[in-house]
Amino acid sequence: MQMSQCIWTSHEMLGPFRFGPSIQRNFSKSIRRSAGDSRSRATSYPSFMAAISTGSTQHAAVSTEDDSTTKTHQPLQVAKRLEKFKTTIFTQMSMLAIKHGAINLGQGFPNFDGPEFVKEAAIQAIKDGKNQYARGYGVPDLNSAVASRFKKDTGLEVDPEKEVTVTSGCTEAIAATMLGLINNSDEVILFAPFYDSYEATLSMAGAKIKCITLRPPDFSVPIDELKSAISKNTRAILINTPHNPTGKMFTREELNVIASLCIENDVLVFTDEVYDKLSFEMDHISMASLPGMYERTVTMNSLGKTFSLTGWKIGWAIAPPHLTWGLRQAHSFLTFATCTPMQYAAAAALRAPESYYEELKRDYGAKKAILVEGLKAVGFKVFPSSGTYFVVVDHTPFGLKDDIAFCEYLIKEIGVVAIPTSVFYLNPEDGKNLVRFTFCKDEGTLRSAVKRMKEKLLLRN
Numbered sequence: 001m002q003m004s005q006c007i008w009t010s011h012e013m014l015g016p017f018r019f020g021p022s023i024q025r026n027f028s029k030s031i032r033r034s035a036g037d038s039r040s041r042a043t044s045y046p047s048f049m050a051a052i053s054t055g056s057t058q059h060a061a062v063s064t065e066d067d068s069t070t071k072t073h074q075p076l077q078v079a080k081r082l083e084k085f086k087t088t089i090f091t092q093m094s095m096l097a098i099k100h101g102a103i104n105l106g107q108g109f110p111n112f113d114g115p116e117f118v119k120e121a122a123i124q125a126i127k128d129g130k131n132q133y134a135r136g137y138g139v140p141d142l143n144s145a146v147a148s149r150f151k152k153d154t155g156l157e158v159d160p161e162k163e164v165t166v167t168s169g170c171t172e173a174i175a176a177t178m179l180g181l182i183n184n185s186d187e188v189i190l191f192a193p194f195y196d197s198y199e200a201t202l203s204m205a206g207a208k209i210k211c212i213t214l215r216p217p218d219f220s221v222p223i224d225e226l227k228s229a230i231s232k233n234t235r236a237i238l239i240n241t242p243h244n245p246t247g248k249m250f251t252r253e254e255l256n257v258i259a260s261l262c263i264e265n266d267v268l269v270f271t272d273e274v275y276d277k278l279s280f281e282m283d284h285i286s287m288a289s290l291p292g293m294y295e296r297t298v299t300m301n302s303l304g305k306t307f308s309l310t311g312w313k314i315g316w317a318i319a320p321p322h323l324t325w326g327l328r329q330a331h332s333f334l335t336f337a338t339c340t341p342m343q344y345a346a347a348a349a350l351r352a353p354e355s356y357y358e359e360l361k362r363d364y365g366a367k368k369a370i371l372v373e374g375l376k377a378v379g380f381k382v383f384p385s386s387g388t389y390f391v392v393v394d395h396t397p398f399g400l401k402d403d404i405a406f407c408e409y410l411i412k413e414i415g416v417v418a419i420p421t422s423v424f425y426l427n428p429e430d431g432k433n434l435v436r437f438t439f440c441k442d443e444g445t446l447r448s449a450v451k452r453m454k455e456k457l458l459l460r461n
Ligand SMILES: Cc1ncc(COP(=O)(O)O)c(C=O)c1O
Pocket: 012, 013, 108, 168, 169, 170, 171, 172, 195, 240, 244, 272, 274, 301, 302, 303, 304, 310, 313, 314, 315
């Protein structure tokens, strides 16, 4: 099997995930073995390079056996600030999943399509000739729709022209925020486990990361650790609620404590709220809506999860003008503007009636029940997930040595894909007992996955 494309970043929306060097080494080794393996010719390289040895123009310097007589092997190159992020093994994992016919409850994107009215709006915009560069910070219609939605959700009135910036997905909102507002050596506090683009983007911004680990069963914020992590060099705290991968939602009490620490110490908050409409057990609270916080908060969001259109990559950042200035500076030189017709369609999406959001929650509630009940029946210890379309479980009852070994076993022997959570931690050890499943799949797929696990996954402890 040949890889047609290099998947170079480690973003979830692209599918890949990142392993620390030792984890990557072990997992890739076993995948190479089991793949049997037409890529053994690439074994002089780390295994991730095998995936980029064909079809990638970007990395065409890496030769295959076929062309080794004409090309010399050249070491892959990457700037120091991204060196540690080059080990993505998603392609190998996908290959393994395909080889074993595994049901994919790993990747966080729906296997069903977004709503017709939004797709129609995109087609209409294309036909109407809305196809040239958009205004850099968003087409006016979308900026207004984002501002109106934010008002409905938070009660806050923001100026669509001065406080809303449309980006290429939340991923770009994250990058523009970090690159536009963080200086070299500024400290930024992260809560692990965390969405992988945070660490890479902070690294590009030259930030120093201070990481605080949220621990099961409730993944609550260790307030004392947070207090002692804040210093005079702390520029920002990054939060994600509802939280990928745990499904935790930050409580009002936690947000209040974080808010007062930020005000006291003059610290910014960057808040990733892409799962805000997937809150099941409690109401989502936006940090920006807390007293005194709007002035120091960048709220980042996108269309993908709420409208099951993860491939459209329309996102936005909402922030007061003095913070919008910095993030727009970065946005101008990252992408300048975002896909024009999709912005018009996104505006139509955000004007959906409330019934759309209610139905979305109802649907996901049913899917969640199938997966959670199923996982419990299989014998997992399932941690409560209040929001997102993820659920984290303890895999140790099944006797595998760590999350990587468990996921490998699950793919090969059971035929189901889950995500090892160690990829979400600075210290992979912290995630070794946990794996993440997603329920953003149709009900038939979820039931089939549960059935496979019930039939074949045997408790060993
Ligand atoms: C927490 C979190 N933030 C951001 C993103 C990326 O969002 P987008 O696809 O809009 O760039 C994801 C995607 O999985 C995510 O889980």
